[in-house]
Amino acid sequence: MAARHKQARDPRAHWLLLILTLPILFGALLFQGWTQNEVDGSPTKPACTEPVPQAATDAGPVLAVHGDRVKSASMPAGTVALTYDGGPDPYWTPRLLALLKKHRAHATFFLSGAKAAQYPDLVRQIRAEGHEIGSNTYTGADLGAASAARRTLELRLTQSAFAGADGFRTSLLRMPLTTAVPTLCGAEWPVARSASADGYLLVAADRSGRKPADGVVRQFSQTSVAYRETGKLLTDPNARRFATISEGVRTTKTPAMAEVGAIERWLGTGLIWFQKLGRSFVAALTWVLTVAAGLGLLRLFVLVLFARAHVKRLERYRPGAPWLREIRDPVTVLVPAYNEEAGIGGTLRSLLASTHQRLQIIVIDDGSSDRTVEIANEYAHRDPRVQVVCQSNAGKAAALNHGLRYARCPYVVMVDSDTVFEADAIQRLIQPLAHPAVGAVSGNTKVGNRKRLLGRWQHLEYVFGFNLDRRMFEVLECMTTVPGAIGAFRLDALMGVGGLSEDTLAEDTDLTMALWRAGWRVVYEETAIAWTEVPTSLRQLWRQRYRWCYGTLQAMWKHRRAVLEVGPAGRFGRRGLSYLFLFQVVLPLLAPVIDVFMLYSALFTSSPVKSMATWIGFLAVQMAVAAYALRLDGERRRTLWALPFQLLVYRQLMYLVVIQSVVAFLGGSRLKWQRMHRSGTAAAAAQHIGKAAGDRGLPVTR
Incomplete structure (x- = not known):
């Protein structure tokens, strides 16, 4: 039938908003999945197929790799470098900082870029209390198993997160899922060599047999174990000095952390907001999916229930x-x-x-x-x-x-x-x-x-x-x-x-x-x-x-x-x-x-x-x-x-x-x-x- 309703304007113009919004939301969702190692990444490391080169077999925990040459260093005798991987963690990072402050000790925090973007206030607190910050990559995925594009993004986005959080970049890098130098084996070594060529100073950890009196780099994740072991080391009489990596090993005159320009700060701030959008989107979708699925199933159940009642009801x-x-x-x-x-x-x-x-x-x-x-x-x-x-x-x-x-x-x-x-x-x-x-x-x-x-x-x-x-x-x-x-x-x-x-x-x-x-x-x-x-x-x-x-x-x-x-x-x-x-x-x-x-x-x-x-x-x-x-x-x-x-x-x-x-x-x-x-x-x-x-x-x- 025809009608007298008139069309004031073409409603298809309103689709522009949806066309622009959905790709942004999907991009934020995809990025959030990437940060959780669900896209092009692996949170676990396979067994090594070949050892590190001979030149790195007896290397110290701090390395600079130039082609086939490996230059390394260790902590001086009596010096302990406390290092913490991952985080910042909203529960354990403040407690570790309080413990270090109590003993007037400084440490090096190898932060995840994704976590740094999630908790920028903790990044600023770490720096404000005199500690050093290095990169643990953006998501902590196994770089040896990741694609070349992902490896590049892992490092660059971490620097961008640091720039957005507190306006700095770092030259310290700890490869995820590694401990001592021998664990940089297999596919990890070419990645380590490439990162070193880009100006990163690679930081591993000393083998478990090395004592504080000899000088040692200790590695912890930000957990209750880290808090307990840090307390023991801080009261160990053989540990005469607690230093950051750059304080204990002076292999270069360039500071480990350097300020960045305004453009890098703006880009970093944009990254932080984009990741926040992704987190909020995932949280909202999880809630919406749960409610929608529940309502959908409830509707089907109610429809069947009332259909049966309709069939059996009195013929009023x-x-x-x-x-x-x-x-x-x-x-x-x-x-x-x-x-x-x-x-x-x-x-x-x-x-x-x-x-x-x-x-x-x-x-x-x-x-x-x-x-x-x-x-x-x-x-x-x-x-x-x-x-x-x-x-x-x-x-x-x-x-x-x-x-x-x-x-x-x-x-x-x-x-x-x-x-x-x-x-x-x-x-x-x-x-x-x-x-x-x-x-x-x-x-x-x-x-x-x-x-x-x-x-x-x-x-x-x-x-x-x-x-x-x-x-x-x-x-x-x-x-x-x-x-x-x-x-x-x-x-x-x-x-x-x-x-x-x-x-x-x-x-x-x-x-x-x-x-x-x-x-x-x-x-x-x-x-x-x-x-x-x-x-x-x-x-x-x-x-x-x-x-x-x-x-x-x-x-x-x-x-x-x-x-x-x-x-x-x-x-x-x-x-x-x-x-x-x-x-x-x-x-x-x-x-x-x-x-x-x-x-x-x-x-x-x-x-x-x-x-x-x-x-x-x-x-x-x-x-x-x-x-x-x-x-x-x-x-x-x-x-x-x-x-x-x-x-x-x-x-x-x-x-x-x-x-x-x-x-x-x-x-x-x-x-x-x-x-x-x-x-x-x-x-x-x-x-x-x-x-x-x-x-x-x-x-x-x-």
Whole structure:
């Protein structure tokens, strides 16, 4: 249908923000994984395949390598160089500093660049108290096993972190996962030689047999062991002097730490903030994933629970209850149509074949430019129950309101002009209206053109998503939408809310919410079946769902005050609107970020099996619930083969639709009605599926 909504600006312009934001977030996430040695790195060191060169066999712990020549030095007799790898650690670094300060001793801290960027205040404290800082690389990964690009980044980023933390660079380097000089064996030695050529002074540790009286370099990690052993050394009478590496071994006149310029400081500060973004992003994603997974599983459990309750509940609104009469009154059927020549004939034929014969069928032509009116008039000439009225193009809501002026029956059924009804659909649809509190009834819309993959995905969505939701909504008394394809109403209920509003693009959702707020109840009649034609291309599907989602947001905002009301309106507002907001707005908005995290986990982390197992487990739960939904609807369960592909492709499309709708809604964009091209396949598909179901012994109608 066409509508009078105008488009103020192209909402696609809002995608620029998302296009720019997601790569930045993914980059921060990838960088955070890199700092945890999950990307191109190993936190462990393999066994050496060959020893260090002969020239380094008896070398001291402080080395400068020039080609095949090795120049080394050791601590003077009685001098102890305390060195600490890793950190700074927020718990142990302050305690070690306090212990050293108590004994007026200085030490050398070989810091991780990632930790220095995380705790810059501790870096400044270490320097302020007179200690020396060297590089332990950025992540502490095994440099011998890392790629050349990673080795370069490990060293450069550490210097950048130091520049950002306290404006200095260092020439001291301790290779990660090494102790004494012989551990610089195998692939480590070429890396050590390259680092030395770049100006680094390599610092190892003395073998365990060397005593403080001989002069020694001691190596600790920042742990309780380091604290305990440091205390013992500081009170050892053989340790006459405690010095930093550069104080104990004066191999060069260049200071170990030198100030850097303003540009390096700015770049370092940027690195610190980027790493902080990555940490915050990972922490937030971990929390979001946990909550989203919990909510998703809870939703599936609740859907099954309420679906079972819906099946077993007392037949309060159903035919056969002893205190409810069977409705046989005449029914007005409103069929709005705009350029529907492909499907209007099938719709009218199915209505005229209804087992409920007392019908007033009103076709409201909304300014069609094709043969819609001509085809409808042919049926009107053959059957007096069909009436055709025309109006200038004004939109679906206006067409339905126009048709209401001609309604002569106490009950009104609204249908789309591409919908094909089962013979007993209208009879079953109107029966819940026998209860005086029920103002509207939602029927069961099924996908007719489901042979192709896109149609199968929508078929699963209708059965697994929409219909399970409707069962739950009825039990909770918060039905959010009576679909435009098949819905029954009391005429006085419609008149009481002023007919259909033209304020939103989802006139069916808007009307349903208005009925709740007026005190009426809305229920679901799953045995009233109608077949509809769904979009056959991604472009058509996008337009349809964009309109649905945008219109739903408009209706939710329009009726937001229902959450504060009492009675049926309050129950609907606090249950129905909250459900829509949480599961159709909030979680879809978070979905792309979650998918980025899952993709990262599967492709770049050291535990992709765990990520894939989690995804497969969640898929298995969804498959089980979908199988139950298909059984409830009397559908073939072999359609489930398409569900994994639906989650990988179709779900992403639906999430992007929600994102664009929310951004457009918040940005004040107005959408125009975008009519889907019809091919008239619903009728043929309904007959084919119904025949196949009958051949299998399944109920065609229930």
